[in-house]
Amino acid sequence: MPLLECRGLVRRFGALVAVDAVDMSLDAGKIRAVIGPNGAGKSTVFNLITSVLKPTTGEVIFAGEKITGLPVHVVAQKGIARTFQLCHIFPALTARENVRIAAQARDAQRWRFVGGGRVRNRSAAIADEALEHMRLTRFAGVAAAMLSHGDQRLLEVAMAIAQKPRLLMLDEPTQGLSLEETDRAVQILKGMLGVGNLSVLLVEHDMEVVFKLADDITVLHRGRVIADGPPAAVKANADVRRAYLGGSE
Amino acid sequence: MIGFILAQCLSALSQAAILFFIACGLTLIFGIMRIVNFAHGVIFMLGAYIGYTAAAVSGSFLVSLIVAPIVVGAVGMAFERIFLRPLYGRRDGGAYLLLTFGLAVVLSELIRIIWGAQPLSSGIPDVLRGIVVILDQPFPLYRLFLIVLGLAAAIAVWQFLERTRAGLLIRAVSQNSEMVHALGTDVDLVRTGVFGLGCAMAALGGVLAAPLVTAFLGMGTTVVIDAFVIVIIGGMGSFLGSLIGSILVGFVQVLGAYYFQDLALAFMYFLMLTVLVIRPGGLLGREE
Amino acid sequence: MSGKVAFALTAPVGVLLPFVVPQYSLTVLIEALIFGLFAMSLDLMVGYCRLYSFGHSAAYGLGAYSAALILTHLQLPLLIGIGLAVPATIAVAIPIAWICTRSTGVSFAMLTLAFAQLGYAMLFRFRDITGGSDGIVGIPRPPGPFGMTWFQGKIGYYYLVLGCLFGSYLLCRAIVRSPFGAVLSGIRENERKTVSLGYNTRAYKIATVVLAYGFGGLAGALYAGFAGFASPELFFWLVSGRVLIMVVVGGAGTLIGPIIGGVFFVFVEHELSQVTDLWPLVFGSIFIAFVMFAPEGIWGIVTARFKQKPIVPSSAGGEETSDAAA
């Protein structure tokens, strides 16, 4: 039974059909990449899954449970962590505090008004581990806004990891990264896959990264799935080449 | 009986006309600069006082109708240029709040020093003094004049925003000021102009309200709340919203005071609550 | 930690003050401390959650009228009367918070203003209970439980107010440092991100507003007990404007800043109006000067001098937070 399943997802903005009957599934412990030219509806699919946007029709099933239309924070609590295309962090807080707040989100005692020393220590430990994982420890005490653009994106990934998710949704994690930073990110992501059966849904433009990491690929074009399968099959697919190389009708 | 209902609607429309001048100025300023102008009520009062002086000097109501908005518009532009411009870099909204509140305190004290505590009434020109009897109900000519002037101003500003190049610029800046700036327009000039226009509209409202309530020191405090309510109901930054909001509030105030005397004060706020609960961005406002 | 240092410095001074300061200044001082507590309550919303309220006078008015009604009709001891006024204010604050947090930015500010003005209108509607435009006068200070009467005199009441202020400050400091407080700073920095991490930010905002009304209600109740009356003017929007100014002038988001802002405000207004009846002119210019040249407020200036500020630029990367205006 797949961890995540999208059945017939449609989202219309007035006359524009941004997402048109998308079916997609992701098994536990696997990585699926979602690729396609700009405006293909990749981020919209992400927003539909995390219910930031309500689908016009269609369903999202996570671990066998229908989560369409649940409030955003309830979907997150189910074990889905995500990053954003336009990197979202807490600029004035230190990198460590950014990640600690993310870690605290899953702590049963997160609502404590006073005291909460233990909650703080538990979440701080997780945060330090996540920062270590993303090799950001040296920035722990620095305000997030002062980090380089690349490091900010890695920080957002660290925040996602710190949530101990079952499904990690990365929206163009390597966007704006230098070649060297991209390689580092890919190594880190590769390293994480072994740990627990963490599943990853990845929106990515960089084909090299996609073919290095993805077990399966979904190709979107103008809101519709035009190809779905392992990297090799998708590479050979004529429609994909036409959509990408601009031989569009 | 119809005459009575008609008279009440006309009263409501005349009240809406004055409220429109203030609310329209407020929504323009908010729409363009995201500034909540606490001093708008005092600028309304300044208009009334300058109108009084202009009428006393020139002896004509018409002259005061022209002079007051121009003078107060200039004062508004000067204030925006000197005090507000340095703040545009600042991200938090608290700065504008504090500044306009400070301006309100300083300006009302200056008015007290210049014009003194005695209320001043410039009265209405004789041509507008009469009464019109509609189906056995007397109705003041002056209030009809207010309705007509309010409508004319609404159309004029609407056409100005829709038809003219300056209007286009104002609407563009309210959508995305960085982009307009990138296209080579001096956005600061547009902001100064709009702040001046907003103050001029409020001043015109002041001049027109003076014959109804006389120019006195407390006239600005409560009227700015009505303007805020109207702008919120209509939708922040939406010109048409401020027109609809003024008419709604005008009717609610007039009918509320007549039929539900005890709750007269509260009616306007019930209206605002219902609108905000249904559409948090206001009737025509963009979702925040 | 500059907060603890400031606290250690002011505590002994606060305790000794009544014996040093001439009688009449004690009256102004008590009122200044009450306004300090009131400003600190608003800072929970403005400083820690970026929830600008134009109607915080509702909390003050609710606290004052609840205490007034309890003390005049039920003849309960003063301490119990003031104590009960806080839950009474909170009970009314919950629906207000629930409705207001439905919207953000200027709409939120306007909704709070609407509730304060509704409160003002209701005072006239139920005049036989609330005393209409004169409000409730002659509020007694009945002796406390177990025969306590130390707070009935002026110096005693000063210590009651001082105690409430310090107690509330410590409680707010704990709240702001707790896991709950960390989420508030998340909401202040980037609410969309905080939601996507799995926090029900609306519930946190409701809790913050209710807490702010609770402490604001305590300040109102202390005022009613001190001045001996509660009048509709306490609900008027000018009170909300003044307390918002105190928070911004004092330094939002620091708890101590607004307390100092409140004390500074009351003293400047009081002393200035002695010197000249043009005091509003000077008063208004002080605000304008603060905005132009000292945006981080009094406490910002003070702390800047003592320690290097953390490297935090005011405007940063990441998406613009939702409400730039209010």
Next chain:
Amino acid sequence: MMVRERATRRTILRGVAAASALVAAPAYLRHATAATPIKIGIPTVITGGYALLGSQVIRTCKLVKKLTDAKGGLIGQPVEFVYQDTQGDPATCVRKCQELVERDNCHILTGVIVSSEAAAMLPKLEEWNAIFISHGNGDGRLTAELFVPRFFRANTSAPMGARALALYLKDAPEKKFIAMASDAAWGRSSNAAFEEQIKKVGKDLVDKIYAPVANKDYSPYITKILQSGAQGCYIALQGDEARAFYSQATQYGLAQRVQFFTEIVAQADIKVLGKDAIGLMGSSRYPLTYDIPQNNAFREAFMSEYQNEIPDWTDGEMYQALMILFAAIEKAGSPEPMKVVAAMEDLEVTSVKGPILMRKCDHQGENQGFIVKVAKNDKFAEPIAEIVKIYPRELNTPDCRSSSFSK
């Protein structure tokens, strides 16, 4: 701490100020100030909506000080008025009064404008060991439910104004009446008294209207008055509200259809309305043209001191309150609060409104009732209120500790 250091600087400042005043004061006064001055606290409105009434209180106090200094002070001591700005807000008023009592050592307070300020002060008089003489507060409850022994009211109360009008209307042609008042406490007590009195004289009251405090648009209420078919309309509105109502009413031509009877005929309103004010009737708190030596003397002194200014009701009642206060201090031989209280009870003083008796039972000054009508008068630049009828004070003052009239 900031507070203590400022306090010492201010005491030095005042020392210097006092010394310089001493030098400037006329020679014969100097040896009179060997005795301490009689200090009277004036917590009135200097900034804010009621600033006009506050400015009138201050100008009359300055006039009285000048006249008293000329006569060599009071019981051999000079009189000193200490002004404080209450901004018309009860919270500020209580704070400023506390300062007047504790810092400026004024144990006699007067000149308070807003009735909610007065109500907030009453329970505090005991703690301050002070007495408070109302010069113009109209709220009937001050000498009824809210009465405290350290409070006196020298002026006509709102119910007394309504009473005089009702007495006059007994044989007036109008049959049906409507009453309109501000929703403030004094407005409520005026309407209640008018209703009680007008029904007693056999007229019927069609409706009672209450406009919110500081209301701006009166068109709904004007249409209500027109619809009611009443011939007479009783009006209890203060300053700004009254001016707004009259300006808008004249635009509706209401004065031609309904005869107005206002609870206070104010010169400030007449000045603003100009010729539209002619014909306005009502009861007056200060009859300008009342031909008795005390009033003529006051009017001459006032108009010579303040050129082209006509004394308004606040000026007249402030002067009367101070004359009564001074008489009580002279009778008691000292400004000590409780002695003045004892001296003022059942004290009769003849001032600008004729003989006033300060009743012992509720400290309400028994004032005669004056009905006036606004008319053009060539002796004055603006139209003024001419006296139409005077009612004896016994008939015009309510029963003890109440706002109703059994007589």
